[in-house]
Amino acid sequence: MRVLITGVTGFVGSHLADYLVARGDVEVFGVHRLRSRMENVEQLRGCITFVECDLRDAGGVRRMLDAVRPDRIFHLAAQSYVPTSWSSPAETLAANLTCQLNLFEAIRDAELATRIQIAGSSEEYGRVEKDELPIREENPLRPLSPYAVSKIAQDYLAYQYWRSHGLHAVRTRGFNHTGPRRGEVFVTSSFARQIAEIEKGRREPVVLVGNLESQRDFTDVRDMVRAYWLALELGEPGEVYNICTGRAYTIRNVLDILLSLSPAQVEVREDPTRLRPSDVEVLLGDCTRFQRVTGWKPTIPFDVTLKDLLDYWRDRV
DSSP: OEEEEETTTSHHHHHHHHHHHHHOSSEEEEEEOTTOOOGGGGGGBTTBEEEEOOTTOHHHHHHHHHHHOOSEEEEOOSOOOHHHHHHSHHHHHHHHHHHHHHHHHHHHHHTOOOEEEEEEEGGGTBSOOGGGOSBOTTSOOBOOSHHHHHHHHHHHHHHHHHHHHOOEEEEEEEOOEEOTTOOTTSHHHHHHHHHHHHHTTSSOSEEEESOOOOEEOOEEHHHHHHHHHHHHHHSOTTOEEEEOOSOOEEHHHHHHHHHHTOOOOOEEEEOGGGOOSSOOOEEOBOOHHHHHHHOOOOOSOHHHHHHHHHHHHHHHO
């Protein structure tokens, strides 16, 4: 089986490639751009085939798919940082939708009988009422950021191409996920990196934070990529699935766990630049539909995830 991962050099893409290589029963192709940073995938050189392609280039996408002719596609390439979508809303919307549209049209042109997973986000749900928790797939979508709007567009485009063209697209709405290699701009990595730098005396003993009261349902990235694989193998085309643990932590809880793993004594200080124009208060998911279809369950405890993340940054700073 030939498997293509877009965004392979990113956080989730690199972990998915690790998982597929460890399986040993698929041939893996990873799409990257010319200027992509490759540190997340150095361990994969010689194990997968790297393919250079800018997904915004429709002609380049067609040539790439003609050459690879994958049986499975995991579409993970995206502008995925919510605050960036506030400063660059047009770029976020255009990039996230155009790349997916180019993939869909190229699949149709090449007449590929491929399955494609569209990695959506719990951010699509946005404002959630207390009586709607935990969040099920049928919950209204009330986005609170340009990023969330872009993911809804991807989500619905996949549904439309399944209904209109029979494309075997499976939609997932992954709730927050973290672990080693998480980008430093994301909250768990921001905290872990600051703590690691404090431990090594590279910054004053102050951890800068944004909103600590929002609640998130965190999954270890290594459990998440296993779920993505099961989504394409066992999920129904056109269907949408939440992927989550069913347990929420406040961001303050996350910080407290990380601080408990460190001998450092620190001050916690709010940084106004880390606050968003609007923030989703609670994202707590219901994974019943996905578990019923696939049997998937998370296996890695959250404190282990955070310890591995902190150790990752200790090795890097």
